[in-house]
Amino acid sequence: MKEINTDPDALSISYFFPAGQTNHVWSDEASRRTPRMNRRNLLALAQAAEDVGFDSMFIADNWSGHQRAAERGGHQAPAFHAPMLAMGIFAVTDHIGVITTLHTTHHHPAHVARMGAALDAFSGGRWGWNAVTGHAEAEAALFGEPFVEHDERYAMATEFVQVVQALWREDEPIDHIGKFYRSQGRVKAPRVVQQPRPLIVSAGASTAGTAFAAEWCDALVTLARTEADVRSLDERLQAQLRGRRVTSWPFAICIVRDGEGEAEEEYRHLLRSLNADAAWEIAGDILGSIETAQAMFDRLGREEAVRAIGSGNAMLQLIGTPGQVAEQLMSLKRNTGAGGVLINFPLWSPRELRNFGVVLGKLEEAGMRTPPASRDYSW
Secondary structure, three states, rough: OOOOOOOOOOOOOEOOOOOOOOOOOHHHHHHHHHOOOOOOHHHHHHHHHHHHOOOOOEEEEOOOOOOOHHOOOOOOOOOOHHHHHHHHHHHHHOOOOOEEEEEEEOHHHHHHHHHHHHHHHHHHOOOEEEEOOOOOOOHHHHOOOOOHHHHHHHHHHHHHHHHHHHHHHHHOOEEEEEOOOEEEEEEOOOOOOOEEEEEEEEEOOOOHEEEEHHHOHHHEOOOOOOHHHHHHHHHHHHHOOOOOOOEEEEEEEEEEEOOOHHHHHHHHHHOEEEHHHHHHHHHHHHOOOHHHHHHHHHOOHHHHHHHHOOOOOOEEEEEEOHHHHHHHHHHHHHHHOOOEEEEOOOOOOHHHHOOOOOOOHHHOOOOOOOOOHHOOOOO
């Protein structure tokens, strides 16, 4: 058995693994300059992340493929199904954790209980679950289901996680007849290696989302532009905790270059080729509908809104020399309750990860982290 061991003084550094040809910065230049999403390149990337010393990788996921302009431009597509991709990554790595997205709304708890147990056992206790409810009507339609209202989805997720944990925990058959789910019996071995259960994170910062995270999760991943934004979420999250430790993990985009100003110039160069049509579609998907996106576009103006959405401007920006980026991360840990950070590289490649390895070395020198290869846990 392996216990989750989250050091309150450490900052967990997770790599936001590509869930499409581009993520967060929908630049046509980035789409052209990133490796193709195939078996060889993705596994090489995962191995590079482990060699550099990342604690974990985070694989986002969604089901709907209706973003036609975004797909043609190579943005947020293709996207390999997160748990299946994770199994391939576990086969070629030894220490790094892999957090995979699995929806509660579009599965039965027994599906996730068995898939999660298989991933955790096969990896030797390196799997984490990003428990999301889904947010798009197109996804519900894909499964032939009615679209469920926001807070009701979190009520379903609460019961879902209860059943999954019972199936992981109980050796005898369970007999669950609830409001949303029925489950009787037990799942086949193997069972989860991590105890009392694998790492669970979620990504909803609404009132219902933070309440769900406070009760059932170990971390809440979130968008935040500044340390003040992170502290605001920390305060809301802490107000709902009942003796548990749950920390925020903000998203960040990252470009590291050796010379002063080089990373900033690279970022500006990428922004010159933002794909406005892709940003429009993705905004509509993220915000629930094109009509909702239109309201925001009307308020900001289309050009400004497209730039805000397509540039990664809604999240932390770690852009600079290794020393500058390391100092930003140390400041984040000193001045907020963040327990981790999700690092996304607009120009993802093993080279970009190796550039970031210098940052990780500085964090280790500062006593803020140890690489997972030197310990018995990934988080």
